[in-house]
Amino acid sequence: MTLQQEIEVALSAAFEKVVGEKVSTPVVASADLRFGDYQSNAAMAQAKQRRTNPRALAQQVVDAIELGGIATTDIAGPGFINFKVTPEAFAKRARRQLDDPRLGVPSLGDGRRIVVDFSAPNVAKPMHVGHIRSTILGDSLARIAEFLGFEVIRDNHIGDWGTQFGMILHGWKTRLNHEALETDPIVELVRVYREVNAATKDDPATLDVCKAELVKLQAGDEENLAIWQQCIDLSKLGLQRIYDRLDVKFDYWLGESFYNERLPGLVDEFLEKELARVSDGAVCIFSSGELQDEQDPFRIHKEDGWQDNPAIIRKADGGFLYATTDLATVEYRIDEWKADEVWYVVGTPQQLHFRQLFDACARWGKDGEFHHIAFGSILGEDRKLMKTRSGDNVQLVDVLEEAVDRSAKVIAEKNPNLTEEEIREIAEVVGIGAVKFAELSQNRLTDYVFSWDRMLALQGDTAPYLQYSDVRIRSIFRKLDGDFQPAELQLGEDAEIHLARMLIRYGEVLPTILDDHRPNLLANYLLELARSFHSFFEACPVLKAEEDIRSSRLTLCALTSKVLRHGLGLLGIQCPDRM
Template sequence: MQTILEVLESRLHAALTTAGIEVPEGFPVKVVAAADLRHGDYQANTAMALAKRLKMNPRELAAKLVEAFEAEDVADLDIAGPGFINFTIKPEAWSRKAGELVGDARLGVSEVADPKTIVVDFSAPNVAKPMHVGHIRSTIIGDSLTRISRFLGHKVITDNHIGDWGTQFGMVIYGWKNLLDEPALEADPLQELLRIYRAVNALCKEDEAIKDLCRDELVKLQGGDTENFAIWQRCVEVSKVGLNKIYDRLDVNFDHWLGESYYNNELAPLVKALADEGLARESDGALCIFSGETLPPKQDPFKEKRDGEWSDLPMIVRKKDGGFNYATTDIATVDYRLDQWQADKIWYVVDARQGLHFRQLFDVAERRGCSAELEHVSFGTILGKDGKPLKTRDGDLPQLADVLDDAIKASRAVLDEKSNDLSEVEKEELAKVVGIGSVKFTELSHNRASDYIFDLEKMVALQGDTAPYLQYSSVRVSSIFRKLEEEVELDAEGVKVTEEGEINLVRTLSKFGEVLPTVLDDLKPNILSAYLLDLAKAFHSFFEACPVLKSEGDVRKTRLVLCAVTGRILKQGLGLLGIQVPERM
């Protein structure tokens, strides 16, 4: 199904041809939704941009386009300012669009014409440690981008690239052998592993001999010692059990869990290949990759300014002691994703503070002939109400499980106050849906590049730009249909919008197919979040101005069609954000 925006763009292209105006190759002929409805429903600045290229008067060019434009379904074509073309859509066209949407399983969203294989690398916690609040952004953003990409028709492969190999395992293995509480491990594996890690870390600070013993345990692990390898395997297994408890609560799934350890056997051959390719060379006993010297120093990730001079900032791929690091592993991971999955795109949903690492990684991949488009989907920091990074009273990052528990408790308090007709069991289940939905929507309603303040009271409120507001809007639609005394055939027959509230609602409904694909332009789910809020507001305005159940005939059917499509888009849109919609609130 073509969107109205696509129809207008197509006709604008045709008008250029009819008017005999030659468009430079690659020139974008774009129509956008009008920012101010007083000037129409859509607008185009094509005449202004093209006139500059063709050295013409923009208003004269706009007049030629308006004259040549096929104006079916357009009530008014208006030229504004220096050459904006404004389009006002006829009510008949909106009526037809409402009828199309009610019969469309995809609600006006077309699948992409050229689907890609996209690998999404997100969440990626460390083994033997519980997830903390810092994992919220990667996990939730990555999951929503996965859902949206799949809905648009892309083949998506998700990979939880967990940190399951590293220096911390020396301390974990020492603690396992000397401090482990098996019953506690069975009850809550991540908390017990965290406890022994912290205990050993404290011992290392007090006693250098303990630190040496931990280092010995790590060397034994890396050397393939049977006992230590078995302990490491058990750590990974029980950690996955603990991590999956969180993922189950969040309704997040992965196709693969290929952690750092998966690539161990590939690292030595990779480093040899990097040296043979001339990309890596020895420096102070380490093997490093230096600048390709093709970029200006300011843009070169392998350069930094020290004391007013540009100096080398190499990527180490083999340390002085012969060990490898996560940079080496990440290069091997790119190779694997290209060779095994034939990835067209690889998205790394990782904290903005890792920006330099990814700039270097992508530069190396490009120099090695990487065919995929690599993107660092970076994000900012979650702040407390004091405007500082969110921490516990002890100065630690809050654990993700605790954050979810607190959100559910806050939701339950609101439900106890507002939902007296629900049973205790219903309130308990609803609090989970609303609480976790609130955490997700708060994350996804912000531009991912921005920091945001974590405020539970605002997050779970039924009013404002929140998940509960959207969930309640969906429930309100459902309640309309529960009150119907008879079954109504919801199809395009007889659908006719005339009232401003009806027109505004169908105008907003029709934009779902226009807005959703743009989420992937900059990989920003907040675009979808903002649309859903606009839709809920349009529905509530419609509901107040246009009685549904008290109306009759085709008017009643039309309004029920608008309600039905609203409910379906709210549910679909929230689902693409990973947020569930309850039947009652």
């Protein structure tokens, strides 16, 4: 139980004594520490229901509350109840936290199973800067959910089927450079695809050949299936190198092709259950008529008023679409994996698609919680979508390489005694961490400007600042003679008390992240913790302090390092031993 929960339990018991029944007594962290550490407006809410004076009710509750010495109370304004935690309570909590493998974080999952669908690049295409958000957000949310006690299945739903393969097949047979394919398969496949795609625009006959190759693939032609499988295998190798560098892992890579055989039967089922109907030769899902037009994803407002906006699940020519595959994917995840929740970490432009998908699944009877974890775009310094000078998407591998190279230059300047190998090793951790934190410190729904200088700065809201904070702590322990033994905490200085306050809030902050799937809450907490540590370090000598105080402050330092490293680990960010 967190300190916040402990106060809430005591407040609930006091209210029950005063009003004679259990009532809601929410306790929140105070926005202004001058008024205490926590506060509750429960007296005001209950007084309004009972038509009584809120301050008088608050006083009765304060007189009845039993906090066991963990906090003092006062009443502010029209009836806010404020709680100021005692230094002794902070000291006991923080010391206990150091020995707790969960660092004071409660377990919430109760075995609930969550499928997290993230990253999902297309086969035979390089991952670009737009994949940063899905890949890094999804990985962090999966890590956090797992630590909070949920059973997490990570699924990389790659795009390994579709019209682009007609062009790739034709290009493979007529334009492929086999030496280049061995050297860098993704680059060569992209070159082939682009050349053929350009040719189809000038020559309708080439487009017809590509369509014919695709039809042969879909019909099970052995040669085309073999080439298609090679494309997938080569693409996965290239993608895996990037995922290894990012320390991102998946349990499954079930791409679109995995569900092909399920699609005809799924469409038949939707027709039989009258969840879809034929319209102009295509099979479409229309509105159920149960929602108002404004809330109905299958209705759209145009000049002539509200009109149908169906989702097509089989085209008039017999082809299937993303909607069909995504329905089959839901069926598999619910029926085979027994998922309780499915999270889709996909950009904001797909909002309508997922609203239609979730509505159709509810009507279909696929019980589960579905969440579209949407996100905005990454912008260049010009505040436009980040592109290369030629107008292409910036490749993710180039972003990572640039981040590491820039980090290496800074590290070499500050540490001239390090070897090239040591510099590169540290730069890999710092550069990759900087890219991840730049993403995870943002509200996921906002667009953000990608700035190298800001991202790699040792000061400010950056990963290097947090990593440097941990390196600074570890350097303290390197100066010790002998082993460190944690001690009981003695909190006398304001900076010590505030650092302990921030440390015990780790267990209060982490569970809130999943309320709206916002890793930036953890990123912001870690920044506040690091700032609290630096204030403590400047105000409170550690190694030069008297023995009992010295041991207490070293214990605070050890806990700070432990929480920083753990929190950064949940964001997928490592800490180097030195910088």
